[in-house]
Amino acid sequence: MRVEFSFGAINRFRSACQILQKHYLQNIQFLVYTKNQRALAHFNRLLWGFKPTAFIPHALYDDPLVQHAPIILCQNESQLTQAQQWLGQPWLLNLDDRIPPITFSIEQILEVVSTQESCRQNARLRWRNYQAKGFSIQARELEQPSPI
Secondary structure, eight states: OEEEEEEEESSHHHHHHHHHHHHHTTTOOEEEEOSOHHHHHHHHHHHHHSSTTOOOOOEETTSTTGGGOSEEEEOSHHHHHHHHHHHSSOEEEEOSSSOOOOOSOOSEEEEEEESSHHHHHHHHHHHHHHHHTTOEEEEEEOOOOOOO
16 A cells, blocks of 8 residues: 655645545545544535635535545545445545544555644654555655746
């Protein structure tokens, strides 16, 4: 299993939306995970309007149409496990401060790390936890928009 850390996000959730959009356009399905209900609700709202022209079809796990969504937002292990069965071989976007509870096979995990020191510290802990579990880890710097 591979984990890719994307460092340097000015706004972690907005950058995560942009990354999801890019991968969605390549027909990659995703599970999005955080156990923080408020953060998940905030991310759900951002997916609807982070750009005026963006449309990323997604659903919260408890949505009646969730089985038809290519991106499913989850907040616990049982939701992740069930949603993974609906999607087949999705990637996972982790928005939690800890590594996600993974009890199934997943191809790739994406981690978005902001420039805030607390976010960077939590990412370092996740990195070490992934390493201890034997995951293959890659790091990259996010491209920053040029000033106008």
